[in-house]
Amino acid sequence: MSDSTLHILNRGPNQPDLLQHLLDAMSEGDQILLIEDGIYWASEHFAERFLLARPKVLAADAEARGLTNLSFETVDDGDFVELCVEHRRSVSWC
Amino acid sequence: MNSFLIISRAAPYGSAAAREALELALACALFDREVALLLLDDAVYQLLPEHSPAGIGQKNLAAMQQSLPLYDVEKIYVCQSSLEARGLRPEALALPVTPVDPQSLKALLREHEAIINV
Numbered sequence: 001m002s003d004s005t006l007h008i009l010n011r012g013p014n015q016p017d018l019l020q021h022l023l024d025a026m027s028e029g030d031q032i033l034l035i036e037d038g039i040y041w042a043s044e045h046f047a048e049r050f051l052l053a054r055p056k057v058l059a060a061d062a063e064a065r066g067l068t069n070l071s072f073e074t075v076d077d078g079d080f081v082e083l084c085v086e087h088r089r090s091v092s093w094c
Numbered sequence: 095m096n097s098f099l100i101i102s103r104a105a106p107y108g109s110a111a112a113r114e115a116l117e118l119a120l121a122c123a124l125f126d127r128e129v130a131l132l133l134l135d136d137a138v139y140q141l142l143p144e145h146s147p148a149g150i151g152q153k154n155l156a157a158m159q160q161s162l163p164l165y166d167v168e169k170i171y172v173c174q175s176s177l178e179a180r181g182l183r184p185e186a187l188a189l190p191v192t193p194v195d196p197q198s199l200k201a202l203l204r205e206h207e208a209i210i211n212v
Contacts, residue, residue: 012105013180014136037108040139045181060149064107066142 004029006083006090009055012037019049022093026053033075033083035061047071056083097128099206105136106155107147112140115212116158123165130169131162132194132202138176141187159189171202 007022007030019041022032032055034042041049042057050072059074075083084090100119104111115131122129133140145156162170174193177184184193194202203209 010108012108012136012139014103014105037105037136040105040136040180043181061107064145064147064150064152065105065139066144066146067139068144 002029002086002088004031004087006030006087007032008090008092009034009038009041010036010092010094012040013046018093023050023053025091031056031083031087033058033080034072035080037065039065039067039070042070042072043067044069044071096208097130097206098122099130099132099203099209101132101134101209101211102137102140103135103211105139106145107150107152111212112137113155113158116155116162118210118212119162119167120158120165123162123167129167130171130206131167132171132173133176133191134173135176136180138172138180138182138187141170141172141189141191142182143186143188156188162189173199 009022011018032053034055035058039057039062055072056075057070057072058080059076062070062074100115102112102115106112119129119131145154147154170189170191171194172191174195184191
């Protein structure tokens, strides 16, 4: 297991500071997962904020909210579990 | 006759707030009160078309939204700067809306007697 962290974000653009804290706290090799209202950050409009990070997006939450034109790859609930297992630790930004 | 302005700031589904704002608007209309909705910040996402919340075990809000005009809730205001900050255009939304700029908010509030933030 690599010494990496899964960063889970479930709040949308109403909380821009939360995304900034997450980005500041990221180390190389970490992964971001956008869930619930966090999926709005995956719209093209915000893609540049992530610089080189490539977040993953929980598909059911994006479909529920009608967000199309996602800039990043989607994952399902099974992938969510795998991401949690693959990373040494996970942190929920909420 | 009281006129109500209901202000929502919440995205749909992440909490009950968006549903509660809609329920309140419909309840006001049922009692023949004049009512308008104002969507600020992430609440503008409530009107993205084609919600499919079955996968997260929630009821679709679109049916409630589409019933607003049937109950004479025809005034839906959206904050222009909230739309722009999210890369959205009013034409892309599921219902006809009136964009308001921050300078118009004062006048909008003064047009109503009761203002409720949900």
